[in-house]
Amino acid sequence: MVLVELIIFAAVAATFVYCYIKRSHKYWDERNAPHLSAKSFWGNMENPFITKKGLKYDLKNAHDELKRLGYKHGGIYLFKQPVYLCVDPEVCKLILTKDFQYFGGRGSTIDYKTNPLAEHLFNLEGEPWRSMRVKLTPTFTSGKMKQMFDTLLACGIPMLDRIEELIQQKKSLDIKEIVGCYTTDVIGSCAFGLECNSFKDPNSEFRKNRRNVISPRPILVIVAFLRFVMPAVLKILPFKFIPQDIEDFFIGAIKNVTEHRSGNKIRRNDFVQILLDLQEKAKADGQEPMTLTEIAAQSFVFFVAGFETSSTTMTFCLHELAFNQDVQDKLRNEIRKTMQENGGKLTYDGVMGMKYLDGVVNETLRKYPPLPMLFRKCDRDYTLKDTNTTLEAGTNVFISILGLHYDEEYYPNPEKFAPERFMDENKHSRPQYAHLPFGEGPRNRSRYV
Ligand code: HEM
The missing domain is CATH 1.10.630.10 (Cytochrome P450)
Structure with a gap:
């Protein structure tokens, strides 16, 4: 008898949770905002307990899907939590920089x-x-x-x-x-x-x-x-x-x-x-x-912020140099030439002047951004420019760095390691906010450098 009661209780509790989550998945519909419908009980995420990929790929997939549908931004669900995803670099600029006064924090709950x-x-x-x-x-x-x-x-x-x-x-x-x-x-x-x-x-x-x-x-x-x-x-x-x-x-x-x-x-x-x-x-x-x-x-x-980011960047950079002999040769020549010009020494100004090295590092950070997403919390209600979409205070806003960095519109053949993308003659052909390995705006650590 006790077992039957327990089973009934568990079934009622499961039904309640299921309905509650399903209800949460109507949030963006009710606000008439551009959005992706929840794919499953987990919203637009894979089941986090069995997936080998994780949040960075969930966000990239959502980014690609919103872009495919022609949206510059849109709502998604991380499990029951409605979050807003910026897709277009100009919208990223609004959130990170121009309208920073609405998005000053990352929503820490520690x-x-x-x-x-x-x-x-x-x-x-x-x-x-x-x-x-x-x-x-x-x-x-x-x-x-x-x-x-x-x-x-x-x-x-x-x-x-x-x-x-x-x-x-x-x-x-x-x-x-x-x-x-x-x-x-x-x-x-x-x-x-x-x-x-x-x-x-x-x-x-x-x-x-x-x-x-x-x-x-x-x-x-x-x-x-x-x-x-x-x-x-x-x-x-x-x-x-x-x-x-x-x-x-x-x-x-x-x-x-x-x-x-x-x-x-x-x-x-x-x-x-x-x-x-x-x-x-x-x-x-x-x-x-x-x-x-x-x-x-x-x-x-x-x-914490400096160790993993810098060491993985160096590791991936060396990995790419090993697989791209032409890039390696070109970079070695630049380093040798710069050292010769500086009395055989590696100097701060010499390093800062190496344009191809800069391209190699930027391309590494494009392919392997150590922090693959940016996140902000909306401090007060905010209406997105030229839309009827209002983000309520407390909404989490995400940017998929991986989504931007692998976008064919800005980086044709995105799997290819091509430092030339960051040479002066090429880098101005795409929006500045399409390359965000360090984030942007006042919460970007190097903003004041
Ligand atoms: C390859 C190296 C690095 C990468 C790719 C990187 C990336 C990032 C990103 C994406 C953010 C978030 C920015 C945003 O939300 O707009 C961040 C913040 C931060 N990083 Fe780094 N970082 C790197 C190296 C470092 C190093 C070496 C340090 C310190 C020695 C550092 C300290 C910080 C700090 C303190 C913040 C928080 C700044 C704030 O919120 O005011 N990072 N970094």
């Missing part, structure tokens, strides 16, 4: 008390973001980049030694691991003021923690799913998704550097120094200085 390291530039919104952004702007200037160039070169020496060693021993190179160590050393040095020695010391604390931060954990998959698909649940259930040992490690690293520098009156040209100077300035001006945890959070985002 509980910072549970995850203090997550209270950083990428997640902050509104006034706290603005004020942090203004404080950190000096970090992103080309002058600062120039100062850090010597660090980049110095970190390259142990990398070259390791590559030479492996070649001598006739061993194969795990290029992802090699550029991973290089990037760890660069970011460890620039953002934490540490010498990480990833090549000499495979068990270095920084290298171990780098692996822990980036290795996929089930909790991260759940948090990512809830963030976009059921954000209300994240607000109610404050998950701790940055493990305690990682939190302790990064806060401890900043504490040690701070004490070492102030104790020994040491100054360096790095990000930590900018944060420490800000702290001193706030004290001198009688303002509330940043806490150690707040400083650690800003360094942490440099690590």
Whole structure:
């Protein structure tokens, strides 16, 4: 008898959930907005628990479908959540830049008390973001980049030694691991003021923690799913998704550097120094200085946002160069010529002047954008220009970078690796917002460079 009651209860609950989700899938219809109908119970997503592809391909497919139907933008559903997708580069420009005042944040639902390291530039919104952004702007200037160039070169020496060693021993190179160590050393040095020695010391604390931060954990998959698909649940259930040992490690690293520098009156040209100077300035001006945890959070985002993005870009770039000998030869010639002109040295200005290198990197970022989508949350009701479509406050707005970067209209034969697409004579033939590897507008990190 109990079993029968349980079955009836489960059937009623399942019917209720099914009807509730189906009801949610009428959202765009009811608002008379251009949209794609939900494909299944999961909306316009594949079942996230069995698909091997994931959200970036769901968004690309929706982008392609909206474009095929002749829409410049349109609604879709991520499970039960209605979201709006921008397809046309001019609409992307409105959302990211021109009408930024409506789309200032990314819709973070993270509980910072549970995850203090997550209270950083990428997640902050509104006034706290603005004020942090203004404080950190000096970090992103080309002058600062120039100062850090010597660090980049110095970190390259142990990398070259390791590559030479492996070649001598006739061993194969795990290029992802090699550029991973290089990037760890660069970011460890620039953002934490540490010498990480990833090549000499495979068990270095920084290298171990780098692996822990980036290795996929089930909790991260759940948090990512809830963030976009059921954000209300994240607000109610404050998950701790940055493990305690990682939190302790990064806060401890900043504490040690701070004490070492102030104790020994040491100054360096790095990000930590900018944060420490800000702290001193706030004290001198009688303002509330940043806490150690707040400083650690800003360094942490440099690590999280900078590590995977830079190391995968280098890896894919080398992969493409290996498969495209003509591109490799052309690039090698440019590098040799530039070095000859600069007394045999690789200089900051020399690198910045290499146009073909710029094309190679831009083409790598087109084919393999490390962040394949951009997202914003609408702060207040917003009516799209020349339409009757109003996005209600709270609506998530997405841009599929992958969709734009593989659009045949802007990139004929998009699978082909062709740095020429980014040479001066070609790059102006398509809209600027058709290439968005770093995002755009005030929330693009390099906007102030
Ligand atoms: C190939 C390298 C990189 C790529 C492709 C990349 C891509 C991106 C993208 C797409 C965004 C979102 C922009 C938007 O929403 O409009 C972003 C934001 C951000 N990135 Fe990067 N990034 C790279 C390297 C780095 C590095 C090296 C750092 C730090 C050292 C960094 C720090 C940040 C920060 C702090 C933000 C948030 C800015 C804000 O919201 O104010 N990124 N990045």
